[in-house]
Amino acid sequence: MFSHRYAIALAVDALGSGLLRPFLLLYGLSVLHLSVTSAGLALSAGLLAGLAGIPLLGRWIDAGGRRAPMAATMFVRAAGIAVLLAGQGMPGYLAAALLLGAGGQALPAAQAALVAALTDGPADRALALARTIRNAGLGVGALVAGLAVTGGTDVLRLLAVINGAGYLLAGALILSLPRPAVTRVAVPDGGGAGLGPLAWANLPYALCFGVLEVALPALLVTHLDAAPGWSAALFAGNTVLVVALQVFLVVRLHRLLRRTVLAAAGVVLAASYLGFWAAGPVGPAAVALVAVPYTLGEILYAGSGTALVAAAAPPATLGRALARWQLSTGIGNAAAPAVLTTLLSVGPGLLWGLLAGSTLAAAAAVRRWAPAV
Secondary structure (H helix, E strand, O other), X not given: OOOHHHHHHHHHHHHHHHHHHHHHHHHHHHOOOOXXXXXXXXXXXXXXXXXXXXXXXXXXXHOOOOHHHHHHHHHHHHHHHHHHHHOOHHHHHHHHHHHHHHHHHHXXXXXXXXXXXXOOOOOHHHHHHXXXXXXXXXXXXXXXXXXXXXXXXXXXXXXXXXHHHHHHHHHHHHHOOOOOOOOOOOOOOOOOOOHHHHHHHHHHHHHHHHHHHHHHHHHHHHOOOOOOHHHHHHHHHHHHHHHHHHHHHHHHOOOOOHHHHHHXXXXXXXXXXHHHHHHOOOOHHHHHHHHHHHHHHHHHXXXXXXXXXXXXXXXXXXXXXXXXXXXXXXXXXXXHHHHHHHHHHHOHHHHHHHHHHHHHHHHHHHHHHOXXX
């Protein structure tokens, strides 16, 4: 298991990221006086551009980097905050979004590689603990930011300063860790077989994160005429369940193959999508009830996917394997808003039916071709 210093760095970073989520768009609107369309395009461009750097990150990790890539994701985001504070208009906001997107997209692969290096034996539990800390920090940060953004432009600037300082502190804590030993061995023929198909199968799985943040809020507001508070309640409930159950479920299921758990996650997610379809006509309370098995599917997916890649990849190509996995996850996350809202505009049946079908097909592909680890 990793040290308390690393746990503190993760918590500080996650708290800053949680603060960032609600206020970044508002900063562009209220402080820089951008239009909603311009600010949204800048943020999307940052996320998409951030994907381009992930293959380079993978090679950096394979060259032996562990602490430095992780710290770099934090320092790059601190630089993004500095540009946000100093910049003017759309050019400054776009530059900040590019830096923030690059750091945010690179974080999961860099974190997985460092956690694996800091852990003796299988890294599943340590990865689950890292995700738990991150989810808790994101939740607290988002809550604090949600309360603070009503204070006007001065408060938004103060949040940005706190954010940047938090990223700098987290990066410094990472660099202060003892240098982990990195094993370098030759890659055997066929090493890491099955990881390529796994990255493709991950695309439908990755849409599940957009279900909570995009599809369900849109469904509740546009089709069920539910109060906005329902979306907030779903997000809060999801965060609590993830924090409470992530490590517990990973420990309880450690005797199963990660491939089996990942395939089961796809089945649970697909069943929850069909449940959302059936619950829609009943009302928001029924949708909230189905959100419980959806969250369990998300936990199983998050707890097994990265761990499977880390366990199956040859040490010499761990970085590239994690980069491919994060690239497929990032593409799914980036595509989710457009894909999910377009399908929902046609009808909930098309949205949930296609999600269920594609996720079940991905689960079958995982069961058939993923490495047996």
